[in-house]
Amino acid sequence: MKALLPTGNPAEMVVLGDAEEPRPGPGQALVKVEAFSLNRGEVFRLHGAPRPDRRPGKDIAGLVVQAAADGTGPSAGQRVVGHPPGGGWAEYAAVDTDRLAVLPEGVSAIRAAALPLAGLTALRLLRTAGCVSGHPLLLTGASGGVGHYVTELAVGAGAQVTAVTATPERGKRLAEFGARVIHHLDDATGPFHTVMESVGGESTARALALLRPRGELIWFGQASREPAALNFFDFFRGPRSATVRHFHYEHFDEPYAADLAALVRLVAEGRLHPEIGRLTDWRSTATALNDLRDRRIAGNAVLTIGQ
Structure with missing residues (x-):
């Protein structure tokens, strides 16, 4: 599959390359990623030496193509938003089901991808x-x-x-x-x-x-x-x-799924509006990362795959 790979070069932090398609564990669903968003914290982590076992990508939305083997979480064919610990800037991502929420009708993958972190x-x-x-x-x-x-x-x-x-x-x-x-x-x-x-x-x-x-x-x-x-x-x-x-958002005992579901419900009800300051194809991710780092993007930067 295609994935964005860290380079260790601050001028061009990622390049599009080949990576092995993830193999989901028992409590993981395989998601075909349609859109993902960037975070400034990820930008600064990309300034160090790249590690092959740590690919970036925490905020994704897409389609479940393989449900979790243990029967938890969304079914195959459902649209979801997810917050994996990494590896989301790729065509496919294996995501723990307690880090996924099903998208209601009317909430697009683009808007959902701007939600998680x-x-x-x-x-x-x-x-x-x-x-x-x-x-x-x-x-x-x-x-x-x-x-x-x-x-x-x-x-x-x-x-x-x-x-x-x-x-x-x-x-x-x-x-x-x-x-x-x-x-x-x-x-x-x-x-x-x-x-x-x-x-x-x-x-x-x-x-x-x-x-x-x-x-x-x-x-x-x-x-x-x-x-x-x-x-x-x-x-x-x-x-x-x-x-x-x-404060750090990870220092909570609750799994992410319930809070992700709350966020997409608020969006569906018109009570929360993702602010997307940059929307572009994922081949432009390196440019978007530089602009996010230099504060040339207000709100969220969302990249789409295959659209």
């Missing part, structure tokens, strides 16, 4: 934050895929969202969702009940200072690639009894 992160971030209805919430680094989903879901849940984006253009859609969009933390009007911080560097300390007493900062990324440093003397002079929590 970003959508799961957003859904679980809000679950971690607890009830946000009526509360002021600050989201930094808001113009990527996660930011779009967090903003729409949080506004839909009744939160008063302030979203920080680099430019007005990148924040336009967030404003349409109902967020107040700013472009620098100095323009944020606190205090905030919850801060979701994903930039790192100086942003983390500045965002922490905007919390109300007993507020919570949830740290879930470092998009600037700059380490965050907190001066604890400043911390003590800041919001009383504030909490800083590290």
Whole structure:
């Protein structure tokens, strides 16, 4: 089968080549991939030396061509969205059935492919934050895929969202969702009940200072690639009894299938709208990866196979 293979070259991170078709285990379905999306975290992992046993690809959608031998999960012929740990940028992928959800009518593979990592992160971030209805919430680094989903879901849940984006253009859609969009933390009007911080560097300390007493900062990324440093003397002079929590969407006991099903249901009901900033054929993946790395794509980048 054809698959995208890592090169170790930052200028052209992947090339289209040949790979062995996966052989599903008892609890895995074989999926014919129709579309997949890219994530910035995958971009930076591709900068290292390539490993033949680790091909990229976490977000896919397509058709089950072979159901799991143990009888779990979707049947052959069903359309699905999946979140394998890797290997999804290929014509076929073997995916654990607890990482798959069946697509309802009206949700295309293209829209579904933009959901898994970003959508799961957003859904679980809000679950971690607890009830946000009526509360002021600050989201930094808001113009990527996660930011779009967090903003729409949080506004839909009744939160008063302030979203920080680099430019007005990148924040336009967030404003349409109902967020107040700013472009620098100095323009944020606190205090905030919850801060979701994903930039790192100086942003983390500045965002922490905007919390109300007993507020919570949830740290879930470092998009600037700059380490965050907190001066604890400043911390003590800041919001009383504030909490800083590290978050990663994988640190949950629940399997992905149920949350993937929740995401596609929200899309089908018109309550969640995948923002696709780039849609192209998978032969253009190397270019899309460079543009995603350099922030020339707002929202999600989706690549199609054989269309």
